[in-house]
Amino acid sequence: MNDPRTVAPEPDHRASAAARLVAPVFHRMLDRIDRALKMGAIEATLPDGTRRLLGGRAAGPVAVVDLRRWRALVRLATGGSVGWYDAWAAGDWDSPDAVPLFALFMANRVALGHSARSGGLAKLAARAWHRLRRNDRAGARRNIAAHYDLGNDFYSQWLDAGLTYSSAIFAEANEPLETAQDRKIAAVLARTGARPGDTILEIGCGWGSFAAAAAAEGNEVHAITLSAEQKAAIEAKALRGVTVALTDYRDVKDRYDAVVSIEMVEAVGQRYWPDFLDMVARVLKPGGRAAIQFITIADDVFPAYASSVDFIQRYVFPGGMLLSESRFRASAEARGLAWRDPHHFGLDYAETLRRWRVAFEAAVAEGRLPARFDERFVRLWRYYLMYCEGGFRGGGIDVVQVTLTEY
Secondary structure (H helix, E strand, O other), X not given: OOOOOEEOOOOOOOOOHHHHHHHHHHHHHHHHHHHHOOOOEEEEEOOOOOEEEEEOOOOOOEEEEEEOOOHHHHHHHHHHHHHHHHHHHOOOEEOOOOHHHHHHHHHOHHHHHHHHOEOHHHHHHHHHHHHOOOOOHHHHHHHHHHHHOOOHHHHOOOOOOOOOOOOOOOOOOOOOHHHHHHHHHHHHHHHHOOOOOOEEEEEOOOOOHHHHHHHHOOOEEEEEEOOHHHHHHXXXXXXXXXXXXXXXXXXXXXXXXXXXXXXXXXHOOHHHHHHHHHHHHHHEXXXXXXXXXXXXXXXXXXXXXXXXXXXXXXXXOOOOOOEOHHHHHHHHHHOOEEEEEEEEOHHHHHHHHHHHHHHXXXXXXXXXXXXXXXXXXXXXXXXXXXXXXXXXXXXXXXXEEEEEEEX
């Protein structure tokens, strides 16, 4: 190696003879990653015992990575983000804090190109699997159950008291999460322009935090979900002014003064965006408003993202898909829905995820998670929360609130 930023191994390094033999091949792979890092850096310890700095040319996230086996790079190259998770789960790499690494990948997403996307046969197999999880009526219910029906006794251990599983809006760094969640709910309700006595359809109602707040203001809320666990939780609260039903959004027939959807559209999928927006346009009464909160991925990587399967789709949220804001907006406008007052607050989501991760780790440490969840599950969710937080901090993932009205 002639890279001046590579530190030679100590005499008692851990590398085997085989590892030293194949090391030059993998160093060339690292060379490509190094050249693609336009901002931020990776401080890596490698299986051949060397320590190497990748990037470091401009300010940005700084990640510390212990690459224990070269196999991790093979998995990254062939499996993208799915392979990189598999490598982490197998102990092929580790980090004292993986959030900066995921932020770094996202911040350099264009230059890195397909480094975090599966390719070849792995990509074809992943896409075939993903097609089996499409969000038709039967598939949508299975996909929602796979994520949201993990159990109310699970989510209640690390979400806030209202069980709000979507981004908060913070006014200051140290305020309680519950306060920031209340602010988000109030912002969504304000977008509807609803007055006491108005009817609101909430599509994907979670555990009822928005419905409770809207009903407290005198609105009648019809909440729909595909999660049996969420429906049971809302029914147990016996909220006055709130009805809840296991209903697919495509089957809504009545008309409403307002429609609300908070981070539900990610479960729809690009193929069904027109169906979702047709429904919104159909059920809104004249002069009504829809308030939508949704998660986006940058247009500069959306085509590659949409044609592959990422870690979250494979292991956490089958059938899920982030939105291209420009494409979703165009689809809304094609259905006569005007796009009003978009508000982006991705860093608030990063902070929300950080708070969730702290609470999740406390629940793990105190043994409060249900016994049915083993260590493998815990590690998967730990990785998921870090992965998402890093995506928002890296700037390629965002969260948006928008109001839709008739032209």
